Amino acid sequence: MPEVNTETVATSPEAVAQHLAASRYLADESLATAIFLAIRLGKPLLLEGAPGVGKTEAAKAIAALLGRDLVRLQCYEGIDAAHALYEWNYQRQLLAIRDAGEHEIDIYDDRFLIARPLLQVLKAPQQRVLLVDEIDRSDHEFEALLLEFLSDFQISIPERGTIRAEAQPIVVLTSNRTRELAEALRRRCVYHWIGYPDAEREAAIIMLRAGDVAQATARAVAAAVQTIRARPLAKPPGIAEAVEWANAATILEKGGSPWPEAFRRAIGVLIKDEEDLSYIAPELGRIVEEALA
Amino acid sequence: MPRDRSLPPASAPFLGFARLLRQYGFAIAPEQASGFMQAITLLGPRSMADIREAALATLAPPPDRRDEFEAHFQSHFYGNTSAVVEGDADDETRIKDDGGADDERIEAERQQEGGELSSALEQLSTRDFQRDDDRLTAFRRQLSSALPARRSFRTVRTHSRGKLDLRRSLREIVSADGDVPSPLLRRRQTVPRKLLILIDVSGSMKLHTADYLKLAHAAVQGADRAEIFTFGTRLTRITTALRVRDRDQALARAAAQVDDWDGGTRMGPTLLAFLSVPRFSSFARGAAVVILSDALERGDHAELETAMRRLSARAFRLSLATPLAGDPRFRPETAALSAILPVLDDLVDGSSLAGLTDFILSLARPAPVAAAIWKRVS
Numbered sequence: 158m159p160e161v162n163t164e165t166v167a168t169s170p171e172a173v174a175q176h177l178a179a180s181r182y183l184a185d186e187s188l189a190t191a192i193f194l195a196i197r198l199g200k201p202l203l204l205e206g207a208p209g210v211g212k213t214e215a216a217k218a219i220a221a222l223l224g225r226d227l228v229r230l231q232c233y234e235g236i237d238a239a240h241a242l243y244e245w246n247y248q249r250q251l252l253a254i255r256d257a258g259e260h261e262i263d264i265y266d267d268r269f270l271i272a273r274p275l276l277q278v279l280k281a282p283q284q285r286v287l288l289v290d291e292i293d294r295s296d297h298e299f300e301a302l303l304l305e306f307l308s309d310f311q312i313s314i315p316e317r318g319t320i321r322a323e324a325q326p327i328v329v330l331t332s333n334r335t336r337e338l339a340e341a342l343r344r345r346c347v348y349h350w351i352g353y354p355d356a357e358r359e360a361a362i363i364m365l366r367a368g369d370v371a372q373a374t375a376r377a378v379a380a381a382v383q384t385i386r387a388r389p390l391a392k393p394p395g396i397a398e399a400v401e402w403a404n405a406a407t408i409l410e411k412g413g414s415p416w417p418e419a420f421r422r423a424i425g426v427l428i429k430d431e432e433d434l435s436y437i438a439p440e441l442g443r444i445v446e447e448a449l450a
Numbered sequence: 451m452p453r454d455r456s457l458p459p460a461s462a463p464f465l466g467f468a469r470l471l472r473q474y475g476f477a478i479a480p481e482q483a484s485g486f487m488q489a490i491t492l493l494g495p496r497s498m499a500d501i502r503e504a505a506l507a508t509l510a511p512p513p514d515r516r517d518e519f520e521a522h523f524q525s526h527f528y529g530n531t532s533a534v535v536e537g538d539a540d541d542e543t544r545i546k547d548d549g550g551a552d553d554e555r556i557e558a559e560r561q562q563e564g565g566e567l568s569s570a571l572e573q574l575s576t577r578d579f580q581r582d583d584d585r586l587t588a589f590r591r592q593l594s595s596a597l598p599a600r601r602s603f604r605t606v607r608t609h610s611r612g613k614l615d616l617r618r619s620l621r622e623i624v625s626a627d628g629d630v631p632s633p634l635l636r637r638r639q640t641v642p643r644k645l646l647i648l649i650d651v652s653g654s655m656k657l658h659t660a661d662y663l664k665l666a667h668a669a670v671q672g673a674d675r676a677e678i679f680t681f682g683t684r685l686t687r688i689t690t691a692l693r694v695r696d697r698d699q700a701l702a703r704a705a706a707q708v709d710d711w712d713g714g715t716r717m718g719p720t721l722l723a724f725l726s727v728p729r730f731s732s733f734a735r736g737a738a739v740v741i742l743s744d745a746l747e748r749g750d751h752a753e754l755e756t757a758m759r760r761l762s763a764r765a766f767r768l769s770l771a772t773p774l775a776g777d778p779r780f781r782p783e784t785a786a787l788s789a790i791l792p793v794l795d796d797l798v799d800g801s802s803l804a805g806l807t808d809f810i811l812s813l814a815r816p817a818p819v820a821a822a823i824w825k826r827v828s
Contacts, residue, residue: 170493170503190503194489205513207728235603239617247620254628264624334513335732344479347489348510389726391760432756 163327166222167196173222182211182218183354183362191349192219201307201328203343206351209395212331213290215351219329220286229288230274232295238302242312244271265316275306282310282326292342293332300339307345354396356383362396363403370403378403381420381448382427388440390433402427420445461487464501467526471509474522482509498527582661582803586668589807593672597642598738598766598814605636612637643766645669645676645810646733648724650743651708652682652715658773659711661803662742667692667700669810677733681720681743682710687730717743718753725760738813739765742800744772751786762793767813769796770820776801782824794820 167173173196174189184192192215195202202219204212220227230241250264272280278287289303306312310322330346332338354362360379363370370378382399394402405423414422421441428434437444457465468483489504502523511519607615612635619634647669649662666678670692680686691703705711725731739761747754762768770790774780776799782791791797797820799805817823 186499187503187506190493190500191507194492194504194507197492198485198488200485203510233603237604244617245621247617247624250624251620251628254624333728335728337729340477340479343510344477344482346510347485347507349507350513350516389722391725432760 163196163223167193169193176222177218180218180221181365182214183358183365184215184218185354185358188215188349188351191347195329195347196223196327198347199325201330201346203330203332203338203346203348204351205332205334205348207353207393207395208333209397210351210353211396212351213288216286216288216290216329216331219327220288223286223327225284225286225327227288228274228277228285229290231290232292232299234294234296236295236299239273241273241275241299241302243273243276243314245269245316246271270314270317276312276320278326278328279310279312279320279322282322282324285326287326287328289328289330291333292330293335293338297339300342304339304342304345307342353383353386353393356380359383359396359399363400366400367403367407370407374403374407377420377445377448378406381444384444384448385428385437388437390428390430390436392428392430392433394427398427398429416449417442417445463527464490467505467523468509470522470526471511471519474518476509476511476515476519478509501527582664585804585807586664589665589811590668590672592811593645593669594642594674596811596814597645597673599640600643600736600766602639602641604639606639608635608637610635642674644733644737645673645813646737646739646765647676647678648721648739648741648743649678649680650682650715650717650741651680651711651713653712654715654744654746655742655773656712658742658800663692663701663704664697665803665806665810667697667704671695677737679724679730680704680708680710681715681717681724682708682713683716683720684710685720685723686710715743715746715748717745717747718751718755718757721757721761722753725757725764731764734761734764736764736766738767738769740769740771740810740813742771742806744774745770745787745790746784747786751789754786755789758790759793762795767795768793769798769809769813770794771796771798771800771806771809773799773801775799776805782820791821791824796820797824 166176170186170190170193173193174184174186177184177189177192191202194200196219204215206212216229217227245265246269250269253262253264253269274287278285292300292303295303307328310325311319313319330342353359356376356379359382360372360375363375363378364372367375378399382394382402386393402420402423405426406419409419409423410416424434424437424441428437464487465483468478468486472478485508486504489508490501493500493504495501495504505523506519509519605615607618615634615636618636622631622634623629647666649659649666651659655662666676666688669676670678670689676689677687678689678692680688686708688704688707691707692700694700694703725734745754758768772780775797782788782797787797796809796817798809
């Protein structure tokens with residue numbers, strides 16, 4: 158990938174928003190500012206928000222904006238250093254020892270080192286963007302480990318010494334806020350809470366993301382989804398679901414279902430909870446018709 | 451101070467804003483304040499909107515206190531004091547989390563309905579307080595080993611009954627230059643499940659709340675991961691208050707947190723409110739959930755039913771302990787109780803501390819579901 162200088166891309170929040178739009182991500186002013194600040198201040202960017210508002214997509218768009226590869230570290234309960242930092246390839250080390258026989262061999266050579274996401278980014282900070290996804294799923298120990306990494310951008314490998322990044326890598330953290338993150342971690346980051354977009358922006362996002370959806374359809378979907386989100390559902394639909402709904406309805410319509418009917422039949426891609434479905438079902442016809450009007 | 455000398459006078463309002471937020475209990479670190487000013491410099495600033503964005507991004511107010519933050523911003527930079535916070539808007543159910551420093555939040559006056567005492571209740575036993583204390587101490591000690599366990603993702607080293615730990619064995623072999631020592635084993639660790647206790651503090655539970663809070667304190671002290679909430683007309687998280695070791699102090703702090711003592715009950719709406727906060731409802735996932743309440747829901751119980759069904763779908767085991775069950779003539783025949791009985795794992799007597807501690811310590815042992823037991827009785 159061509160290397161892009163951060164200074165030239167991130168000249169102002171508006172420039173960032175434009176570049177993001179070029180990589181098919183529509184950021185509002187506030188998010189663009191947060192991204193701009195994170196890039197220019199050299200701080201990690203912490204994105205929080207409900208599931209399905211495009212946190213991970215934002216990270217992908219940032220990587221595209223800078224022309225860098227995205228290295229993703231998916232967090233889960235029980236994630237540890239061997240999954241996040243590095244690991245030795247013991248099998249190869251063993252074979253190498255067998256092969257070497259009487260010769261001397263350095264079994265802590267680079268070829269025996271398996272770099273995990275954090276180390277990968279550290280080795281090439283100018284070519285990669287690190288995404289630490291759903292950090293709220295990991296446990297507190299891992300958060301502490303990450304804290305150390307994020308403050309100094311270095312990793313100590315006992316057999317090799319300390320590896321330090323030549324430049325500050327760009328790091329994006331996302332969280333669904335299922336638990337409160339440590340204050341120390343929040344403090345080190347530029348923070349942004351991604352909310353659901355308004356109807357107009359959502360329609361634009363649907364137009365951008367969905368295959369071939371008519372403008373009127375996108376508008377109707379956005380309006381209907383706004384109404385549905387206002388209801389007390391167990392799982393309010395995210396943006397991705399809205400895009401899928403627009404796609405699915407368009408396909409059904411081409412297959413011969415008339416308009417309001419197509420929306421109703423495709424509801425399964427929007428609402429994925431039996432209880433929510435039965436809650437919304439009686440109202441759905443009215444919501445769709447109002448949105449289409 | 452050297453800081454004042456090196457900074458231009460124009461930056462004073464920004465530092466002042468950080469200080470103001472700190473006063474109102476926002477946790478703002480010095481590096482965040484300096485980041486705020488750096489950000490403003492980077493952005494121009496071309497307008498007040500820039501300053502607001504910079505404040506949001508660097509000072510990171512928690513999302514649930516955004517409105518309050520906004521009001522402080524308005525009052526500080528525009529001198530617009532009329533906007534200064536009075537709690538949050540007319541929410542159906544107020545939720546209070548003692549996690550943050552929220553003493554400063556100005557609460558609107560309480561909207562309490564008069565509670566009523568469940569009249570059938572008679573407290574016959576004279577309690578021996580010494581024995582209760584001993585019981586709670588024993589409960590605290592036994593709790594963490596008595597809670598139901600789940601298998602963790604992590605593994606522990608073991609000397610028997612395990613699988614081969616390839617990585618450690620190979621590391622051993624490498625360090626022994628290819629010699630093969632005895633293989634090392636590992637086994638999935640088991641960890642105790644979370645314990646979630648929801649305490650009804652409404653008027654009809656008046657006689658028991660003191661005991662329940664003591665029990666909750668012992669639970670927080672004894673279990674690794676216990677969460678305690680109280681509910682009446684509102685929902686309040688009191689776990690942090692109960693983490694204080696000294697019981698009287700902890701109970702006093704918890705008591706100060708709760709605003710809806712001895713009021714009415716809105717069990718359904720408060721439980722739904724609990725479920726609607728992702729951070730709270732994740733406490734219930736895979737946890738042993740114990741609700742201490744008489745489940746005397748006034749009016750429509752449809753919400754209670756929905757809440758209980760959702761709760762039971764998340765919980766490992768959902769138990770309701772009601773003091774009414776202390777009466778041998780008790781049958782779960784009220785409309786609310788019979789509606790939620792099918793989703794309950796246990797419906798037990800919550801009238802005495804002894805019964806409750808024994809019940810919670812037995813949570814790991816399988817038992818027939820509540821509906822089956824109570825069908826047999828009636």
